[in-house]
Every structure is written in structure tokens, then in C-alpha cells.
Amino acid sequence: MLIGELAERAGTSPRTLRYYEAHGLVRAGRDANGYRQYDDAELRVVHEIRTLLASGFGLDDIRPFVACLRAGNSAGHVCPDSVAVLRRKIAEVDDYLGQLTDVRRRLHDQLTHAIEHRETRCRTTP
Numbered sequence: 001m002l003i004g005e006l007a008e009r010a011g012t013s014p015r016t017l018r019y020y021e022a023h024g025l026v027r028a029g030r031d032a033n034g035y036r037q038y039d040d041a042e043l044r045v046v047h048e049i050r051t052l053l054a055s056g057f058g059l060d061d062i063r064p065f066v067a068c069l070r071a072g073n074s075a076g077h078v079c080p081d082s083v084a085v086l087r088r089k090i091a092e093v094d095d096y097l098g099q100l101t102d103v104r105r106r107l108h109d110q111l112t113h114a115i116e117h118r119e120t121r122c123r124t125t126p
Contacts, residue, residue, distance in 0.1 A: 003028070006038045010046040017046065023059050025049055025066050045069055048076045056093075061085050 003014045010017075020026040021036075026045060028036035045066055052062045064085055065076030076082055 001038050001040070003036045003038065006042060006046065009043055010050070012046065012050065020046065020049055025059065025062060041069075052076075057085075057089065061089065 001009075003017055007014045007017055017026055017038075021028055026038075026042055026049070028038050028042070031037055048065055048069060049062055052065060053059075064079060064081035068076045068079035068082050071079065073079060077086060
């Protein structure tokens with residue numbers, strides 16, 4: 001299929017597909033006239049890429065998932081390298097959750113303190 005058809009079927013743009021290709025994630029053959037030609041397997045790869053990007057993965061993180069699909073596996077997350085990326089990503093999310101919990105606690109403490117010590121009139125600076 002041509003780039004326009006793949007883009008339409010994948011719900012993305014030809015520019016995005018060229019971007020993925022430039023990063024080695026999507027493979028295209030070339031016709032005699034130089035047009036990119038994609039086989040049906042690339043649609044699956046593009047769906048995997050878009051799903052992972054939507055989940056917060058970077059392009060480098062996505063490589064093992066694409067390689068897993070290209071190896072003939074039913075899903076991109078079943079290979080050891082993909083599992084390692086998933087574990088690392090979960091650890092990152094857990095760290096972010098811890099940071100957000102700390103921020104929430106500090107904000108809550110400030111709010112509690114403000115309510116307990118509020119003045120009846122707010123002072124404004126002219």
C-alpha cells in the first residue's frame with residue numbers, strides 16, 4: 001500500500017509515517033518510481049507505535065516492541081526486551097506517583113494551615 005493509504009488506515013499522517021521511518025521504526029519498500037510501498041504488517045507496527053506513544057513511551061523505548069512484532073510474535077510486549085522496558089516504565093510511573101503524592105501532601109498542609117490561620121480580611125497590596 002502507498003503511504004497515503006497506510007496513513008488513512010492507521011489514523012495518522014504521511015508526515016508522521018515518514019518520521020517513524022526516519023527513526024527506523026517503520027519500513028518501506030520503494031517502487032520503480034520511488035514511491036514508498038508498505039506491506040500489511042506495517043499497519044500493525046504503526047498501531048503499536050501509536051498505542052505506546054499515547055502511553056508515554058519515547059521512540060527509543062518503542063524499538064523492542066517493534067522488533068518483537070517483526071520477529072513474528074503475536075504482540076509487541078511478549079519479548080524479554082519489551083518486558084524490561086515495561087518494568088522500567090512502571091518504576092518511572094511509581095516514582096512520579098510518589099513525587100505527586102508528596103506535592104499533594106504539601107499543598108494539603110498549606111491549605112489546612114491557611115484555613116486554621118486565616119484572617120477575616122484579606123490584605124491587598126496597592
